Amino acid sequence: MTVRTEPVMAAALPKAWSAWQATGVVALLVIAVIVPFAVSSFHLLQLTMVVIYAIALLGLNILTGYNGQISLGHGAFYAVGAYTMAILIERAGMPYWSIVPVAGIVCFIVGFLFGLPALRLEGHYLALSTFALAVATPQLLKFHALEKWTGGVQGTFVPGFAAPLGLPLAWDQWLYLFSLGIAAALFFFAWNLLRGSTGIAITAIRDHPIAAKTMGINISLYKLLTFGVSAMYTGIAGALGALVAQFVSPDSFTIFLSLSLLVGAVIGGVASIFGAIFGALFIQFVPNFADQISKAVTWAVYGLFMITFMYLMPNGIAGFLKVIGERLRRRRNS
Amino acid sequence: MDTFLHQLLSGLANGGIYASIGLALVMIFQATHHINFAQGEQAMFSAYIALTLIQAGVPYWAAFLIALAFAFIAGVAIERVVVRQFDNAPVLAVVVVFLGMLFIINSLAGWLFTYNVQAFPSPFPVGLGSKFLSAHEIGMIGVTLVTLAVVYAFFRFTPLGLAMRAAAQNPEASRLVGIRVGWMLALGWGLAGAIGAVAAIMAAPIVYIEPNMMAGILLYGFAAALLGGINNPWGAAVGGFIVGVAENLAGAYVVGTELKLSVALVIIIVVLVTKPAGLFGRTVVTRV
Structure with a gap:
């Protein structure tokens, strides 16, 4: 019995890499590090956005691909991350690099909380409620009671900075490498998370919730944590995205952003870490x-x-x- | 009191639009278990067809009927040409296909009819209006009720309607008794397209016509469908009227117009969390 089901589970999870796969990943990283010195600043901007989208898509993929919870509203978490970055730089004067983990934690909490009603929703129902969240996001960001912090309809500017440690890099070059480093760390974290027992629990809930439950997996807890981690990834991407765009406004986070994220996750390939790229x-x-x-x-x-x-x-x-x-x-x- | 009545009644008028869109969504959901995210854009495009005809001098009601016929044929064509290719595809792939159609129709409309916001004529004489409702709002309620009645009669009293219901409920058995299930699905898509077109043409004089006019309305349509129960078409219609009234009253007295769309979000989440089957839906029991 167990022999028959095992390959199905194993196929869905990232396995240990073979030698050539590891070589491929290292080569990819080396090329990615060389790139900012070889291309124009416009192309660099595009590549920085690719890195940032990859983080956001990986977050969505953990939730939708591995855990089977469809979200059409991840633009909302991206927006929360972006606004956290903008507000904390502008109003609290915190250094940008220290805000990245803060944005992650804030989005983890927001995602966890949104996950509470989502616990009772499955499939299409969840898709519709997250769709509604995405449509309502710009309106919520324009809400006048929050205008003191968010800057209302006008939005808020996000300043650029100098590369640290006196490195001879322009801000956009540094930002690319900074995002790339964070992306590499987050990809490694996701790979590690998904190949272990947590990953098995997450995919088991997707494939057969009842069987997962009888195996002693706490479904609610895992679903909430997955929602939180997913939102955290997308929120970190949003925080980096705000640094790249140097500007946040409610109309940057319309339903179109959320739909693009879902499109990217599905076209890249769900339940695949490299699909995000x-x-x-x-x-x-x-x-x-x-x-x-x-x-x-x-x-x-x-x-x-x-x-x-x-x-x-x-x-x-x-x-x-x-x-x-x-x-x-x-x-x-x- | 007068303002309250005014808000309540114009909420009912808007509710008619949400009811129609909700009904269209539920019809497709029942037959295919997919949510058509392009429903609003299909409706918007048909409204543009009507507008173009009216501007070319075609009488209003003739243009109205031609636009409905166009919406019907377009719906059938979309099912036959695009949707059925994805019968066995994963759910997420189908969602992306619907989103792709949304982009395509929206972009084509912007290209053919420009992105400018345009006024849309109302066929109802101004004299029809009263203290509480404008002429168009009264006419809109009337048209919605007639549409719902016609659709009800079609499904209840005609052999074709019966065949379509059978095909949606039990495709295998229907095929065994000689119903062409594939065509019934396509007809369902056509009918849903036509119902959506009625909603868009009725909404256009109020929200004005532009390629993105249906985004908000579609969301309220979703809310209507979920509130009424996504497997009950008449529930969706009733849900539409409730959502319309709730939206208007909340906009006027509770949250103000700037957060109106969030009302739909709140309705959807509250309904799903407290009564996932909706007000009139049946609870689906899955066998393990």
Whole structure:
């Protein structure tokens, strides 16, 4: 019995890496570190956003892909992270690097609390309530009682800084490396979290909640923690995003942001850590590409790309690559 | 007292729009267990068709009917061409496909009809208005009630309506008795598209017409569908009227207009947490 179910579970979880996979990751990191010295500042800005989106998508992926809770409202957590950064720099004068963990903690708490009603919601119901959260976010940010802190409709500027320790780097170069370092740490943390017993519990809840419960997994606690961790990731991404944009305003965090995040997570590939990177590349570059194809109907072209991707790869880019990889391996073995 | 009555009644008028959108959403959900995020955009596009015809000199009600026919055909086409390709795809892939359609329709509308906010004519004579309701609001309630009645009669009294209900409820058994389930689904999409179009054409004189006009309305439609019970079409209609009134009263007396959309969020969460099946829905029991 156990033998039959084990491969299913194992397939869903990140495994220990083979030698060439580890080499690939190291090579990717080395290239990523060299990049800021090789490209124009505009391209650097785009790549910084890819890194930041990758963090946000990984957060969403932990919740939606591994735990099976669909969220169409992660833009709200991104916004909370961004506003935490802006407000604490402007009003409290804290150094930007110390705010990153604060934003993470704030979003963990917000996510945990939003997870409480979400505990009773499944599938479509959760999708709809988080959709409502995303639609309401700009209005909540404009709310006049909070205007003293948020800057209301006008938003708040976020200043730039100098690279630390007298490093000979421009602010945008430093910001890219800073984000990359945080992303690497968070990816490692997620990988470690998901391959251990916590990861098994999280995916077991997705695959069979009742069986998970009989195995003694505290479903409510794990779901809440997953929601919190997921929001924490997305919030940290939001905090970094505020530094990049140097500006936060309610209309930067519309429903469109939330939808983009979900699109990125699904197209990149759910329940895959590297899917987050593919998804981030998609939501950063495909709109630009669509814009080059047609200025008049950019978003129609983008929508066509989304539908085509889903038609060709229903399990996302990561899922598609996995199938290809397995086919190659089987051919080599036979 | 007069203001209160005014708010209450115009809430009912808006509620009619939410009821129609809610009904359209529930019809598709019942048949396919998917939530059509592009429902609002389909409706918006049909309203633009109506506007273009009216501006070209077609009489209002003729334009209205042509737009409905267009919405119906477009709905059928979307089901046949796009949606059915994803019958066996994971739920999340289907959500992304609907979002893709939302982007496509929205962008096409902006390109064809511009993003400018435009006025939309109302067919109802001003003399119809009273102290509490404008002429258009009265007409809107009337049109919504007629639409609901027609849809009810269609499903209750015609063989085609019966076949469609059967196909949604039990596809395998329906296929065995010779119902073409695939086409019934497509017809359901067409009908939902037409009902949505009625909502958008009725809403347009109030919210004005622009490609993003339906975003808020769609959200209230979701709230209506959940409040009434997502597996009960008539519940969704009643839910729409309740949401309309609640939104208007809360906007006037509790939170002010700037937080109106958050009312929908609160309604959705409160309903789902306290009574997940909705007011009139049945509780789904899953066998283990």
